[in-house]
Amino acid sequence: MQKKLMVTNIQRMCFHDGPGIRTTVFAKGCSIHCPWCSNPENIGFQAETYEKDGVKGVYGKEYSPSELVHILLKDQDFWDGKGGVTFSGGEPLMQAEAVRETAIELKRHQVHTAVETALFVPTEKFKLALPYLDFFIADIKLLDGELCKTILGGDTQTYQENVKLLHHSGRLGQFRIPCCPEYTFTDENKERLREFLKEYPEIPVQVFSVHGLGKKKYETLNRPMWESKGVGQDALEVYCKELRQEGIRAEVIRI
Ligand code: SF4
Numbered sequence: 001m002q003k004k005l006m007v008t009n010i011q012r013m014c015f016h017d018g019p020g021i022r023t024t025v026f027a028k029g030c031s032i033h034c035p036w037c038s039n040p041e042n043i044g045f046q047a048e049t050y051e052k053d054g055v056k057g058v059y060g061k062e063y064s065p066s067e068l069v070h071i072l073l074k075d076q077d078f079w080d081g082k083g084g085v086t087f088s089g090g091e092p093l094m095q096a097e098a099v100r101e102t103a104i105e106l107k108r109h110q111v112h113t114a115v116e117t118a119l120f121v122p123t124e125k126f127k128l129a130l131p132y133l134d135f136f137i138a139d140i141k142l143l144d145g146e147l148c149k150t151i152l153g154g155d156t157q158t159y160q161e162n163v164k165l166l167h168h169s170g171r172l173g174q175f176r177i178p179c180c181p182e183y184t185f186t187d188e189n190k191e192r193l194r195e196f197l198k199e200y201p202e203i204p205v206q207v208f209s210v211h212g213l214g215k216k217k218y219e220t221l222n223r224p225m226w227e228s229k230g231v232g233q234d235a236l237e238v239y240c241k242e243l244r245q246e247g248i249r250a251e252v253i254r255i
Contacts, residue, residue: 002064002065002066002098002101003065003095003097003098003101004062004063004064004065004098005025005027005062005063005064005065005068005095005098005099005102006027006028006029006045006046006047006060006061006062006095007025007026007027007028007060007061007062007063007068008026008027008028008039008041008042008059008060008061008090009025009026010023010024010025010026010071010072011023011024011026012075012078013078014086016253016255017086017088017114017116017137018083018084018086018112018114018135018137018173019082019083019084019112019114019135019173020079020080020081020082020083020084020112021078021079021080021082021083022079022083022084022085022086022114023072023075023078023079023083023084023085023086024085024086024087024088025068025072025085025086025087025088025092025102026039026042026088026089026090027042027087027088027089027090027091027092027094027095027099028041028042028044028045028046028047028059028060028089028090029042029043029044029045029089029090029091029094029095030042030043030089030090030091030094030118031091031094031118031120031121031153031154032091032118032120032152032153032154033152033153034118034141034151034152034178035151035180035182035183035226035228036178036180036183036210036226036228037214038210038211038212038213038214038217039089039090039214039217040214040217040218040221040223040225041059041060041217041220041221042059042089042090043090045094046060047059047060047061047062048060048221050220050221050222051220052219052220057220059221065098065101065102065104065105066105068102069102069105069106069109072085072106072111073109073111076109076111079111079112082112083112084106084111084112084113084114084134085106085111085112085113085114086113086114086115086116086137087099087102087103087113087114087115087116087133088115088116089116089117091117091118091120091121092115092116092117093115093117093119093121093125093126093129094121094125096121096125096126096128096129097128099115099129099133100128100129100132103129103132103133104132107132112134112135113132113133113134113135114133114134114135114136114137114173115129115133115135115136115137116137116139116176117136117137117138117139118138118139118141118154118159119138119139119158119159119162119163119166120152120154120155120158120159121158121162122158123158123161123162123165126162126165126166127165130165130166130169130171131169133171134171135171135173135174136166136171136172136173136174137173137174137175137176138163138166138172138174138175138176139175139176139177139178140175140176140177140193140196140197141154141177141178141183141184142154142156142183142184142189143156143189143192143193143196144156144188144189144192145157147183147189151183167200167203172200172203173203173204174203174204174205174206175197175200175203175204175205175206176205176206176207176208177193177205177206177207177208178208178209178210179207179208179209179210179231179236179239180209180210180228180229180230180231181228181229181230181231182228182229185231185235185239190239194242194243194246194248197243197246197248197250198246198247198248201247201248201249202249203249204249204250204251205243205248205249205250205251206250206251206252206253207236207239207240207243207250207251207252207253208236208252208253208254208255209230209231209232209233209236210228210230210231211230212225212227212228212230233252236252237252240252
């Protein structure tokens with residue numbers, strides 16, 4: 001029997017989730033907990049009901065890989081030859097079996113597959129899906145082991161091991177740094193990121209400020225939202241310039 005994928009949303013016409021125009025599948029459940037997360041409905045692994053202003057809803061619906069592929073293929077005409085399907089989340093690789101089955105079926109239809117991942121997943125799970133995903137967008141957040149454990153609940157050793165494996169596979173397409181002055185955009189972490197990125201000079205790096213766009217979703221879940229001060233465009237540009245001086249292909253994006 002096919003393993004089902006728990007999904008919160010299928011978003012069409014996405015322009016920042018890999019090459020070309022894409023359809024993005026938001027998988028529910030994450031292995032870490034970033035304070036700045038703007039997708040709180042994607043952190044828990046089970047479906048969650050909510051009621052807000054008299055409107056009832058559910059975050060999360062299970063799809064078998066065949067059901068999902070049937071829905072996704074309806075977008076084929078929009079993918080402009082370069083685009084395809086991106087798995088995002090949450091952490092899609094925590095549902096590696098279902099992502100793998102879905103990607104295998106998409107590949108049968110010659111669909112390009114990508115994934116947005118924080119890479120804090122057991123390496124065995126990661127290896128399961130790796131051969132069927134063409135393009136990886138990998139986050140880099142906190143590289144100090146203790147901070148990463150305390151703030152995100154993530155293990156930097158597993159992260160680093162997964163990055164190395166991914167790079168070796170030739171499927172590492174992009175790094176992404178969510179910047180917030182309170183955690184990831186401190187002088188110390190910026191320095192760690194710079195040293196880390198120097199090992200991967202050919203991989204483009206996108207840098208962006210975290211934002212408070214998840215506010216309404218936090219309200220529906222009745223959860224408090226932590227708000228970052230965010231990082232201004234100028235400071236991001238300066239950092240990218242410094243990275244480029246080290247041979248790192250960094251650019252600022254807005255998402
Ligand atoms: S990895 Fe993404 S989905 Fe998971 S907690 Fe962090 S920001 Fe949210």
